[in-house]
Amino acid sequence: MNAVFYLLAAITIAGGVAAVMLKHLIHSALAVTVAFAGIALLFLQLDAQFVGFAQILVYIGAVAILIVFAILLTHGADLPREGVFSKSWLAGLIIAAGVFAVIGWAVLESIDAVPQRNAVFEVSVQKIGNALVGRYVLPLEIVGLLLTAATIGAVIVAMHEKERPR
Amino acid sequence: MTAFPSPLVGYLLVAAVLFAIGLAGALIRRNAIIVLIGIELMLNSANLNLIAFWRFGPHPEALTGMMFAIFSIAVAAAEAAVGLGLVISIYRHTNTAELDKINRLKG
Numbered sequence: 130m131n132a133v134f135y136l137l138a139a140i141t142i143a144g145g146v147a148a149v150m151l152k153h154l155i156h157s158a159l160a161v162t163v164a165f166a167g168i169a170l171l172f173l174q175l176d177a178q179f180v181g182f183a184q185i186l187v188y189i190g191a192v193a194i195l196i197v198f199a200i201l202l203t204h205g206a207d208l209p210r211e212g213v214f215s216k217s218w219l220a221g222l223i224i225a226a227g228v229f230a231v232i233g234w235a236v237l238e239s240i241d242a243v244p245q246r247n248a249v250f251e252v253s254v255q256k257i258g259n260a261l262v263g264r265y266v267l268p269l270e271i272v273g274l275l276l277t278a279a280t281i282g283a284v285i286v287a288m289h290e291k292e293r294p295r
Numbered sequence: 296m297t298a299f300p301s302p303l304v305g306y307l308l309v310a311a312v313l314f315a316i317g318l319a320g321a322l323i324r325r326n327a328i329i330v331l332i333g334i335e336l337m338l339n340s341a342n343l344n345l346i347a348f349w350r351f352g353p354h355p356e357a358l359t360g361m362m363f364a365i366f367s368i369a370v371a372a373a374e375a376a377v378g379l380g381l382v383i384s385i386y387r388h389t390n391t392a393e394l395d396k397i398n399r400l401k402g
Contacts (some may be wrong), residue, residue: 134302138309145313145336149320154328163333164313168339171306175350180342180364187368192335192375199379202296203386214323215395221322228317236307243351245301250355257365260358268362272369279373283380290387 134174141167152213154200162193176249179257306347313340327382327392331375338371 144164148157165188172181200206215221261269313336320333342364349360386392389399 134305138305139340141309142312142316145316145320148332149316149324149329150335154326157329157332161336164336165339168313168343171309171343171344175306175346177346177350177361177364180346180361183338183365183368184342187372188335188339195379196328196332197373199382202383203328203392209325209393211325213325217326218323222319224322225315225319228318229311232311232314233308236304236311240304243301243303243307244348244353245303245382246351246353247357250350251357252355252361256340257358257361260362261356261365263361265366268366272366274367276373279377280401283376286377287331287380287383 134171137167137170137174141171152208153206155197158196158200161196162189165189165193176252179252179254181270190290301351303347303351306343310340310343310347313337313343325393325395327385327394327397328379330394331382333366333377335371335375338367338374342367 141164143159144162144167147160148164149161151157165184169181169184169189172178172184317333317336317340320336321330322333324330324333345360345364345367349358349364351357352360377388382392385397389397
């Protein structure tokens with residue numbers, strides 16, 4: 130628990146708040162990229178180098194670009210006349226605050242029970258690779274199938290349909 | 296700078312704040328893309344919890360938390376692709392991505 134952690138936490142949370150509060154969708158996309166980067170750096174702080182770089186590759190490299198493409202394809206850069214918040218925004222805010230209160234209460238209540246192990250466990254990419262094709266080979270195959278299905282499904286869903294008479 | 300008895304608590308609280316922000320974004324905004332951004336933030340906060348418990352938990356050599364996080368990242372990427380594809384498809388049908396204007400099930 131040091132100054133670096135507090136700085137990264139502040140950057141991540143500020144990015145998240147900006148992503149959901151900013152009016153322009155493009156600004157939101159940039160802010161959420163900052164939040165993704167902050168989370169990747171928090172992973173690096175937690176000595177999970179592989180997951181940190183995977184986070185950078187997948188989220189900053191792919192998901193953020195995908196979000197920007199979706200904004201451009203849906204003309205999301207134009208501001209709606211009715212405002213950006215839904216009619217039931219107060220109820221949504223109260224629900225989110227309630228969920229945070231419950232999670233925060235649970236974390237602070239279990240402060241004495243949480244594990245504390247300060248020794249750093251050195252994990253190499255070789256160990257991760259061995260685990261992926263050893264103990265976790267079935268989930269790996271399923272994820273491969275899921276990614277194939279998701280790619281095909283996304284293309285089919287977003288493909289131009291034939292014009293039908295309405 | 297030891298405000299918390301255990302560093303794990305700090306990470307758990309950051310993840311809780313991020314989850315609440317993502318939930319608020321999914322609930323209070325009208326644009327479907329911001330709702331997807333909120334869902335991504337919630338998935339990321341769950342990953343942060345997994346990695347934090349892996350780092351400070353008793354059996355790091357089993358790599359369980361890290362594997363969960365890796366698979367979760369892969370599933371989240373698939374979810375983002377399908378979700379944004381759906382948003383684009385809905386925009387083609389209804390000419391809007393505002394969720395409270397999309398009130399028909401018929402295409």
